[in-house]
Amino acid sequence: MTIIYSNQTAAIGVVPSPEQTPDQPIYHPSERSDVTSANLELFKTPKFRDLVANRLSGLVQIPTVTYDEMGLVGEDSRWEVFGALPKYFEETFLRVYHALEVITINKYAFLYTWKGSDSSLKPVVFMAHTDVVPAPEETSNRWTYPPFSGHYDGEHIWGRGSEDDKSNVIAILSAIDSLLGAGFEPSRTVVFAVGFDEEGGAPGGYGARCLAEHLIEAYGEDGVELIFDEGIPGIEEHFATEFALPATAEKGYLDVAVTIDTAGGHSSTPPDHTAIGYLARVIQAIEDNPFQSRLTAANPTLTYLKIIAIHAKDIPLGLRKAILDPRSADKVLKYMDSSLDLRALVRTSTAVDVVQGGEKANALPETAHIIVNHRIAVEESVQIVQDYYVHILSPLAKKWNFGLQGFGQEAAGNHNGTITLAGHDALEPSPTSDPQDQRFDWLTGTIRGVFGTDMIVAPVLLTGNTDTKFYWKLSSQIYRWSPWRASLDPRGSMMHTVDERMPVEGLLEMVRFYHEFIRVVDEKRR
Numbered sequence: 001m002t003i004i005y006s007n008q009t010a011a012i013g014v015v016p017s018p019e020q021t022p023d024q025p026i027y028h029p030s031e032r033s034d035v036t037s038a039n040l041e042l043f044k045t046p047k048f049r050d051l052v053a054n055r056l057s058g059l060v061q062i063p064t065v066t067y068d069e070m071g072l073v074g075e076d077s078r079w080e081v082f083g084a085l086p087k088y089f090e091e092t093f094l095r096v097y098h099a100l101e102v103i104t105i106n107k108y109a110f111l112y113t114w115k116g117s118d119s120s121l122k123p124v125v126f127m128a129h130t131d132v133v134p135a136p137e138e139t140s141n142r143w144t145y146p147p148f149s150g151h152y153d154g155e156h157i158w159g160r161g162s163e164d165d166k167s168n169v170i171a172i173l174s175a176i177d178s179l180l181g182a183g184f185e186p187s188r189t190v191v192f193a194v195g196f197d198e199e200g201g202a203p204g205g206y207g208a209r210c211l212a213e214h215l216i217e218a219y220g221e222d223g224v225e226l227i228f229d230e231g232i233p234g235i236e237e238h239f240a241t242e243f244a245l246p247a248t249a250e251k252g253y254l255d256v257a258v259t260i261d262t263a264g265g266h267s268s269t270p271p272d273h274t275a276i277g278y279l280a281r282v283i284q285a286i287e288d289n290p291f292q293s294r295l296t297a298a299n300p301t302l303t304y305l306k307i308i309a310i311h312a313k314d315i316p317l318g319l320r321k322a323i324l325d326p327r328s329a330d331k332v333l334k335y336m337d338s339s340l341d342l343r344a345l346v347r348t349s350t351a352v353d354v355v356q357g358g359e360k361a362n363a364l365p366e367t368a369h370i371i372v373n374h375r376i377a378v379e380e381s382v383q384i385v386q387d388y389y390v391h392i393l394s395p396l397a398k399k400w401n402f403g404l405q406g407f408g409q410e411a412a413g414n415h416n417g418t419i420t421l422a423g424h425d426a427l428e429p430s431p432t433s434d435p436q437d438q439r440f441d442w443l444t445g446t447i448r449g450v451f452g453t454d455m456i457v458a459p460v461l462l463t464g465n466t467d468t469k470f471y472w473k474l475s476s477q478i479y480r481w482s483p484w485r486a487s488l489d490p491r492g493s494m495m496h497t498v499d500e501r502m503p504v505e506g507l508l509e510m511v512r513f514y515h516e517f518i519r520v521v522d523e524k525r526r
């Protein structure tokens with residue numbers, strides 16, 4: 001039996017017919033054609049190609065690994081390797097260090113500020129991070145080149161962090177460096193915030209969180225024009241059409257620990273159910289009652305679907321019609337539920353990831369617990385997930401005469417046992433950046449200016465989280481996108497796995513994109 005927890009129905013809204021859809025804009029910087037011609041030619045040279053590849057290679061060779069639950073900077077010696085970063089950046093980007101203000105926060109976070117001439121314009125903020133996930137010892141013989149070799153074979157830069165996220169760090173600094181080299185002077189202040197604990201670190205965070213606090217103090221709430229951070233390698237082929245897919249929202253996050261406590265005893269005279277047996281029924285109840293799929297305007301997936309329905313060359317006719325017909329919301333949701341990847345975009349996900357209980361074969365377990373991971377849909381909240389547990393588990397607690405505690409419940413009186421609920425690492429879903437906002441057009445136009453007018457831009461939802469979670473107050477427009485074609489590597493993206501590598505062609509695409517986007521945003525007013 002499936003209890004439908006939410007009874008809200010899907011709403012697809014009014015869809016324009018294809019002929020009413022305005023063409024997406026194309027933007028090139030209109031001023032300083034000398035900068036354009038000098039740098040776009042420079043970027044094509046073998047010398048520049050090797051220069052950016054070697055910059056990335058050098059950064060990959062600094063093994064800036066973070067782990068979960070690290071101690072503070074200065075206390076945990078595993079941070080010391082980050083001490084090589086300031087010198088590396090300063091030597092590699094001498095011109096940037098001459099022209100920009102560079103401040104260091106908590107030793108290893110860097111804030112670059114390129115002051116614009118017009119202080120009435122809100123700054124644009126770029127973000128990236130220098131830390132990487134570990135390359136576990138037991139996988140070392142599976143790497144083609146050692147994970148921190150930064151080996152450059154003329155086509156790819158190999159190693160941990162070459163893609164996530166050192167490629168963005170090098171591309172943004174290289175773009176700024178080239179702009180400086182061509183004598184460009186911004187009117188709008190450009191900020192580049194480089195964190196060091198996106199993948200792991202000390203609880204609470206000391207990189208991006210402190211950078212964001214500093215920026216709030218400097219520019220105030222909503223004091224930033226737009227924010228641009230890493231995302232997935234954001235150009236993909238869907239239904240035979242190339243789409244650029246910047247993320248305009250992120251799902252929320254909650255780990256829920258459910259603990260069952262019962263009386264212990266000897267296993268020669270056991271009750272019908274031990275704590276583990278009760279826990280099994282809890283798991284069953286949770287898995288049998290998934291969150292409902294739904295699709296509203298708060299979810300960028302709705303805009304994405306409308307755009308692919310209109311622009312994708314090979315989209316099946318039935319799907320296209322269903323997306324464009326407001327009466328076919330059920331069909332669209334059925335399509336979204338048909339694959340695990342798509343389904344995750346339209347519902348709060350549930351994954352029972354950890355189970356613990358029992359110590360000895362001849363002793364009854366007194367306690368057993370699970371941790372369930374949820375990625376929260378944009379329409380829902382941490383509170384809704386907590387309420388769901390109370391809703392699902394109250395009947396079981398009553399049936400078993402167990403006390404239910406946590407998430408606003410208190411177990412009073414005598415019970416045969418208890419169910420305790422606790423939430424960890426709670427994060428609300430992000431606000432959704434409005435794709436109708438002019439600033440999204442600036443992004444769309446630049447993407448099509450750099451990658452070609454066949455490219456269609458569609459906003460998407462990220463199911464994971466980035467450092468932007470600390471930046472929500474700074475701007476209503478936050479985009480997460482790594483500006484290169486994943487198809488440049490026939491193996492696809494290998495971030496976080498063995499043999500992570502970055503195609504130098506992709507790195508050059510990133511440099512070109514940042515070079516143009518900084519200038520387009522510099523020229524645009526709203």
Ligand SMILES: [Zn+2]
Binds near residue numbers: 129164165230
């Ligand atoms: Zn990353």
